[in-house]
Amino acid sequence: MPDETHVAIASATDIVTARQKGRALAIEMGFESVEATLIAAAISEVSRNIVEYANRGEIILRASRNGARHGLCVVARDEGPGIPDVAQALQYGYSTRRGFGVGLPGAKLLMDEFDIISKVGKGTTITMRKWLD
Amino acid sequence: MENSAGLLRELVAHLRQNRTQLREEWVRRIREAKLLTKMTDEEIFSEATSVYDNYVAVLETGSVEALQAYARDLSERIIPRGVETHEVLGIVLLLRDVLARSLFKKYQGDFELLSRVFDAYEPAANRIANTVGVSFVDQRERVIRQQQQAILELSTPVLQVRERLLILPIIGVIDTHRARQLTQQLLLGIRNNRAKVVVVDITGVPAIDSAVANHLVQTVEASRLMGASVIITGLSSEIAQTLVTIGVDLSKMNAVGDLQGGIEEAERLLGYRAAPAEETKAQAQQA
Amino acid sequence: MRVPILKQYDYLVASIQSVLSDEDLLLLRDDLTERVGQYRSKGVIIDVTVLDLVDSFATRTLRAIAHMLKLRGAETVIVGIQPEVAFAMVQLGLTLEGVGTALDLEEGLAYLKQPLKGNLRHAR
Numbered sequence: 001m002p003d004e005t006h007v008a009i010a011s012a013t014d015i016v017t018a019r020q021k022g023r024a025l026a027i028e029m030g031f032e033s034v035e036a037t038l039i040a041a042a043i044s045e046v047s048r049n050i051v052e053y054a055n056r057g058e059i060i061l062r063a064s065r066n067g068a069r070h071g072l073c074v075v076a077r078d079e080g081p082g083i084p085d086v087a088q089a090l091q092y093g094y095s096t097r098r099g100f101g102v103g104l105p106g107a108k109l110l111m112d113e114f115d116i117i118s119k120v121g122k123g124t125t126i127t128m129r130k131w132l133d
Numbered sequence: 134m135e136n137s138a139g140l141l142r143e144l145v146a147h148l149r150q151n152r153t154q155l156r157e158e159w160v161r162r163i164r165e166a167k168l169l170t171k172m173t174d175e176e177i178f179s180e181a182t183s184v185y186d187n188y189v190a191v192l193e194t195g196s197v198e199a200l201q202a203y204a205r206d207l208s209e210r211i212i213p214r215g216v217e218t219h220e221v222l223g224i225v226l227l228l229r230d231v232l233a234r235s236l237f238k239k240y241q242g243d244f245e246l247l248s249r250v251f252d253a254y255e256p257a258a259n260r261i262a263n264t265v266g267v268s269f270v271d272q273r274e275r276v277i278r279q280q281q282q283a284i285l286e287l288s289t290p291v292l293q294v295r296e297r298l299l300i301l302p303i304i305g306v307i308d309t310h311r312a313r314q315l316t317q318q319l320l321l322g323i324r325n326n327r328a329k330v331v332v333v334d335i336t337g338v339p340a341i342d343s344a345v346a347n348h349l350v351q352t353v354e355a356s357r358l359m360g361a362s363v364i365i366t367g368l369s370s371e372i373a374q375t376l377v378t379i380g381v382d383l384s385k386m387n388a389v390g391d392l393q394g395g396i397e398e399a400e401r402l403l404g405y406r407a408a409p410a411e412e413t414k415a416q417a418q419q420a
Numbered sequence: 421m422r423v424p425i426l427k428q429y430d431y432l433v434a435s436i437q438s439v440l441s442d443e444d445l446l447l448l449r450d451d452l453t454e455r456v457g458q459y460r461s462k463g464v465i466i467d468v469t470v471l472d473l474v475d476s477f478a479t480r481t482l483r484a485i486a487h488m489l490k491l492r493g494a495e496t497v498i499v500g501i502q503p504e505v506a507f508a509m510v511q512l513g514l515t516l517e518g519v520g521t522a523l524d525l526e527e528g529l530a531y532l533k534q535p536l537k538g539n540l541r542h543a544r
Binding site: 316317321323324327329354355357358360 | 503515521522524
């Protein structure tokens with residue numbers, strides 16, 4: 001398994017690439033199929049966010065370790081407009097009617113760890129991790 | 134001057150020649166050490182024969198694959214009998230010991246030769262002990278996991294009672310992990326049994342926390358995505374309260390008093406019996 | 421990659437063959453809208469058995485399709501959502517509210533054929 005896998009996100013097709021790569025990597029690492037699907041879903045959502053708000057960005061996939069624990073780390077990075085109120089963005093709940101990427105609150109629920117650093121005008125970096133049982 | 138390989142060959146020949154006697158001594162010492170008490174004498178003898186032969190073969194070839202395979206096989210057979218790791222390691226070390234003593238007796242006349250014999254023998258013998266030990270532990274972990282899985286599966290049975298109708302009785306305390314398993318098993322059950330209605334009976338569940346309550350709601354929604362409706366039965370007032378607290382609209386959930394009532398409702402939905410309203414309408418039309 | 425659409429009497433069946441990009445989904449929406457109008461179909465089945473994931477965009481689009489087709493007099497039913505996919509969807513909070521769902525093609529047809537009774541109809 002390579003140290004890091006980068007997937008450039010510039011269009012909707014890249015979302016599919018990113019999540020398929022993420023899923024494959026998760027399976028390779030030993031995640032069960034169901035969990036790999038959840039990881040793919042989280043990747044799909046944050047990638048989609050990049051496409052919708054920042055137009056361009058990247059997804060970085062890498063193995064993570066914490067003592068004896070192994071897991072997958074996904075970083076979604078962009079230099080887009082940034083999120084003004086992160087807390088609020090994480091709260092928009094499950095309303096698909098709003099038409100925004102429901103991604104963030106959903107992705108947060110799917111992963112074990114979830115961090116956002118965002119600066120208006122500068123961009124957003126989301127770091128998420130899922131650990132093997 | 135003999136080289137290591139040549140020495141090993143000689144050792145192996147010696148061990149093979151004295152097989153019967155050395156094996157007997159080994160079995161005696163196993164009994165003395167009170168190992169493998171869960172096995173009968175015949176079983177110990179039979180396994181001892183195989184282990185001995187495999188051991189010597191590995192000394193000869195240096196190939197541990199065959200030994201690994203044998204160790205796995207042996208583990209599969211004895212773990213369910215309750216044989217423990219320390220016993221397996223114990224008998225392998227005893228064998229190492231028995232053979233070492235035999236070699237010592239043979240070569241003790243020539244101290245230098247004896248040293249070289251042990252230089253050749255010890256690393257090989259240790260590797261064998263390691264291999265068997267590790268295989269046993271791996272296998273044991275696998276068996277334990279399988280048993281745990283089997284228990285879990287038994288404890289959340291998805292029962293098909295009628296065509297297209299599944300019942301999932303849940304008993305006891307459920308935590309998030311079990312709730313998740315439950316959901317997954319149910320969804321698989323819906324697909325495998327082509328169920329259209331599922332009755333989830335939680336009469337036997339004393340209470341649930343909001344995380345598990347959420348799982349319940351998700352289960353209902355996920356089932357719907359697969360084309361199945363869910364009827365919840367045995368909803369206690371405590372659990373109803375928990376659901377309300379997390380914001381569930383109970384009127385949207387199809388909750389029926391008890392399991393029997395739930396099954397009847399399910400049969401109605403499936404068209405196995407007419408709904409009361411339709412019965413009266415039919416009666417009215419006949420009048 | 422265009423999704424093949426077959427006509428079965430009064431119904432249309434769209435069988436998704438592989439992972440769909442956003443564009444493919446929108447194309448599907450347009451194709452179905454056109455065909456429903458052309459054939460005056462009463463119902464549409466969208467078979468997603470092959471999909472290993474239905475994300476927020478796909479969910480939104482499927483609901484939009486159902487809505488648009490309803491305006492043209494056709495009922496939509498999504499079939500073939502796999503256990504894992506259903507699980508992931510509810511974890512993400514994605515619901516196909518307003519869209520019918522059934523286990524597979526056979527069930528989907530049965531769903532469309534039954535008169536509105538409110539019993540096993542899942543659309544709310």
